[in-house]
Each structure stands twice: as structure tokens, then as C-alpha cells.
Amino acid sequence: MSSETVLxxxxxxxxxxxxxRQLLADGYVVRLLTRNARRARALMGPEFEYFAGDIxxxxxxxxxxxxxxxxxxxxxxxxxxxxxxDRVEHRGTARVAELAARQGVSRLTYLSGMLVSEDAxxxxxxxxxxxxxxxxxxxxxxxxxxxxxxxxTLPRHVQGKLAIVLGRQPHPLHMVAANDFARxxxxxxxxxxxxxxxFFVHGPEAITxxxxxxxYCSLVEPGKRVVSMPLWFMRVVDTLFMRRRLxxxxxxxxAMQRVGxxxxxxxxxxxxxxxxxxxxxxxxxxxx
Ligand SMILES: NC(=O)c1ccc[n+]([C@@H]2O[C@H](COP(=O)([O-])OP(=O)(O)OC[C@H]3O[C@@H](n4cnc5c(N)ncnc54)[C@H](OP(=O)(O)O)[C@@H]3O)[C@@H](O)[C@H]2O)c1
Numbered sequence: 001m002s003s004e005t006v007l008x009x010x011x012x013x014x015x016x017x018x019x020x021r022q023l024l025a026d027g028y029v030v031r032l033l034t035r036n037a038r039r040a041r042a043l044m045g046p047e048f049e050y051f052a053g054d055i056x057x058x059x060x061x062x063x064x065x066x067x068x069x070x071x072x073x074x075x076x077x078x079x080x081x082x083x084x085x086d087r088v089e090h091r092g093t094a095r096v097a098e099l100a101a102r103q104g105v106s107r108l109t110y111l112s113g114m115l116v117s118e119d120a121x122x123x124x125x126x127x128x129x130x131x132x133x134x135x136x137x138x139x140x141x142x143x144x145x146x147x148x149x150x151x152x153t154l155p156r157h158v159q160g161k162l163a164i165v166l167g168r169q170p171h172p173l174h175m176v177a178a179n180d181f182a183r184x185x186x187x188x189x190x191x192x193x194x195x196x197x198x199f200f201v202h203g204p205e206a207i208t209x210x211x212x213x214x215x216y217c218s219l220v221e222p223g224k225r226v227v228s229m230p231l232w233f234m235r236v237v238d239t240l241f242m243r244r245r246l247x248x249x250x251x252x253x254x255a256m257q258r259v260g261x262x263x264x265x266x267x268x269x270x271x272x273x274x275x276x277x278x279x280x281x282x283x284x285x286x287x288x
Contacts, residue, residue, distance in 0.1 A: 003027060003028070003029065004028055004029070004068075004069035004070065004189075005028065005029040005030075005031060005049075005067055005068045005069060005070075006023050006028045006029070006030055006031065006068060006069065006070040006071065006072060006189070007031045007032075007033060007051075007064050007065055007068045007070075007071045007072070008020045008023070008030060008031065008032050008033070008071075008072045008074065009033045009055065009071065009072070009073045009074065009075060009092075009096055010033075010073060010074035010075040010076070010111075011030070011032040011033070011034070011040075011044070011048070011072075011074065012032060012034050012039075012040045012043055012044060013074055013075075013076060014152055014178070015074055015111060015150060015152065015178050015181070016072075016074035016111075017043075017044065017178075018178040018179050018181070018182035019072055019074060019178075019181070019182040019185045019186070020032060020044065020048065021182070022179070022182035022183055022185070022186045023072075023182075023185075023186050023189075024047055024048070026186045028070075028186075028189075029049065030047075030048050030049070031048070031049040031050075031051060031064055031068065032044065032048050032049070032050055032051065033051050033053055033055075033060070033061065033064045034050065034051070034052065034053075035052070035053070035054055036052070037050040037051070037052040051063060051064035055075065055087075055088055055092030055093075055095065055096070056087065056088075056091075056092065056095075058095060058099065061095060061096055061099050062099050062103075065096075065099055065100060065103050065105070066103065068100075068103070068105060069105065069106050069107075069189075070105060070106060070107045070108070070109070070189045071096060071100050071105055071107075071108045071109070071140075072108075072109045072110075072111075072185055073093055073096060073108070073109070073110045073111065074111045075088055075089055075092060075093065075111075076088075076089075077089035077092075077124055077127060081123075082123040082127075085123050085124050085127045086123075086127050086130070089124060089127035089128055089131055090127040090128075090130040090131045090134065093110065093131035093134060093135065094130075094131065094134030094135075094138075096108075097134055097135045097138035097140055097142075098134075098138055100138065100140050101138045101139045101140045105140050106140075106141060106189075107140070107141050107142070107143065107188065107189050107195065108135060108138075108140045108141070108142045108143075109142070109143045109144075109145065109185050109188050109189070110131065110132065110135055110142065110143075110144045110145065111145055111147070112128045112131070112132055112144050112145060112146045112198075113125055113128055113146060113147070114146045114147065114148050114200060114261065114262045114263050115252075115255055115256070115259060115262060116128040116129050116132065116146060117129055120255070121251065121254070121255040121258075122248070122251045122252055122255055123251075124248060124251075124252075125255075132144055132198070136196075141195040141196055142195070142196060143185075143188040143194045143195065143196075143197055143198075143199065144197070144198040144199070145181070145184070145185065145198075145199055145201055145268075146198060146199065146200045146201065146262075146263055147176055147181055147200070147201035147202075148173050148174055148175065148176055148200070148201065148202050148203070148261050148263075149173045149175050149176075149209070149256075149261075150175065150176055150177070150178055150181070151175050151176065151177050151178070151203070151212075151277075151279060151282045152177075152178045154175075154212060154213060154216045155216075155220075155221075155286075157209075157213055158217075158221055158224055161223070161224055161225060162224065162225055162226075162227050163213045163216070163217050163221070163224045163225065163226045163227070164227060164228075164229055165209055165210050165213060165226065165227070165228040165229070166228075166229060166231060166234055166249065166250060166253040167228070167229075167230065167231040167253050167254065167256075167257040168210075168228060168257060169208060169209040169210060169228075169253070169256065169257055170208060170257070171208065171256070171257075171259075171260030171261060172206035172207055172208050172260075172261070173206060173207065173208070173209065173212075173256075173260075173261045174202035174203045174204070174205065174206050174261065174265070175203045175205075175207060175212060175279055176201055176202060176203035176275050176277075177203065177275065177277035177281075177282045179277065180203065180275030180276065180277050181201060181275070183273070184199075184201065184268065184272040184273065184275070187272045187273065188272060191271060191272065193271050194271050194272060197267070197271070199265070199267055199268035199271070199272070200262070200263030200264055200265045200267075200268060201265055201268050201275065202261070202263070202265035202275070203275045203277065203278075203279075204274065204275060204276055204277070204278055205278055205279065206261075207279060210226060210228065212279055213226045214226050215279055215280065215283060216279070216283055219280070219283035219284065219286075219287055220283050220286045220287045231250060231253060231254055231257070234246065234250055235250055238250060
């Protein structure tokens, strides 16, 4: 147990919430930086400390960081184009890392992605690459996480009576549960061997997105039909009818269909303990 204070940036998000809650359960005082503190408090409850501010606001970040031993960053740059992605994901992360260095933070953890590289197909992954570089240059001891597909993404495929697979998605992925990931992030703060490392994170079993959706629908959302939509068709639909809201998702799905899963998770499994939740168990928890 710890009574240190951790700042979670993006702690109100789908993948930030389990980390914030795990840190609280592990005895940390947990601070959340959010653009809307009232909405965040209604979502997360009174056990957390709330600091209002955008990731572009250095004064707000400095205030939120004051007295923190550790920081976790779990941002999503939005879907409003490469400029905003770079502002939030890259420059926002770089700003937090730089200010954390000045305040002598002992560990900064960052949610990156398995396809993140300098020449990644997706603008968000290129922005994350620049963010990783900024963290590494900041001098703050870091742990960068590069997880595969999260099980928490499966419900986003369901639209009305359909569970939609974008493209064919033939590659098996070791899908991971956010609660397992949260345990690894919290553990990283107490594990000296996790300092200045990047870890790929994989769940215990490999399954394709279409098969995972069939299992998810059978156990959690019965009556939904799993269908595949060609990527070219969805690009046309997105351009004509959806104001390109799906652009980022379609880019991700095209990259995943081409590349499949990347990385070797054995180092993370040894240092932080391997994720254990199977998709069937995860669905069982959702169906309760
Ligand atoms: N889904 C997957 O399978 C997968 C796999 C690997 C990596 N990832 C990565 O995981 C990351 C997080 O995903 P998620 O699903 O948790 O995203 P999310 O639910 O959209 O949450 C995004 C978080 O970012 C914060 N945020 C956004 N813009 C901000 C700004 N300008 N200033 C301050 N805070 C801001 C939001 O806080 P407020 O709204 O409270 O301000 C929110 O807490 C993404 O970058 C994604 O690429 C996802």
C-alpha cells in the first residue's frame, strides 16, 4: 500500500478509469486532470481529487502535478485531424513530461499503442511516437505501455442490431482486459525493473476480431448479428454521410488488417505479471 499521490491525465477515459480505480485500491491518493471537473466527479465519485484544465494549459498542469510522486498519461487526441492529434497527444504529453521532470516526479507511465512508430500509417500513432520520444528525452524515469487490442473496444462495434467488423480482420490478437492493464500500470510504479522500459502488453489468448465479437454477442448482447463491412465501402459511407467521424477508426482497422498484432509481451509478463483475464471471463463480468 502507498500514500503517494499520482496524477492521472485522461483518467476519465475508457482506459484511464480502470487505472485510476486500481491506483486508488492500491492506496494511492489519485488526482485527475480533466477538462470538465463537474462531469468527471459525477462519473468517478468523491474519492478522487479533481484538477480542471486542458492539456495545453501549463499552469493547470503545474498545479495538478504539485506534490505528485508519479504520473500516468492515458490521452486520446480526438478525431478532428492531425493538428489536434499532435497538439493533444504529442505536445500535451511532452508538456506534462517536461513539467514532471521539473517537479522531480519519480515515474511517468504512458499508454501508447502496439503499432506506434515513426512511419506509422495512422497520424495518431505518429503523434504517439513523438510523445514517446519527448518522454524519453525529459529525464523522468518512464514506463511506456504498447498494448494490443483492448476487450473494452468490442462494445464499440455494436450499432443497433449489428456488430460490425470493419474489413476482414483475419489476424488473431491477444486481446487484453483493461483491469489487467491497470494492475500492470499500478505495479510499474513500485517496480524498479520497469523504469525506462517500453512494454508490449498481450492478453492470455489469441482470437480474431470477428470470432471475439461472436463470443461477446452470444454472452453479453444476444440477438446481435456479426457482419463484415468492406473498408472501401465504409470509407465512402463515412465521407458521404458521417462527416468523416470514422476516419481514425477506419485508418486503424486498415493498418490492423495489413499488419496484425505487433510485439513480444514476454518482458512485461516477467516484470509486471502477465494478464490473465480470458475473453470469456471478461464477457462473464460484463453480463452480470
Ligand atoms: N482501444 C484500444 O484497443 C487501444 C489499444 C492501445 C492503445 N489505445 C489508446 O488508448 C488511449 C486512450 O483511449 P480511451 O479509449 O481511454 O480514450 P477516451 O475514452 O476517449 O478518453 C480520453 C481521455 O483523454 C482526455 N483528454 C482528451 N483531450 C484532452 C485535452 N485536450 N486535455 C485534457 N484531457 C484530454 C479525456 O479527459 P476529459 O474528457 O475528462 O477532459 C479522457 O479522459 C488512446 O490514445 C488509444 O489510442 C487504445
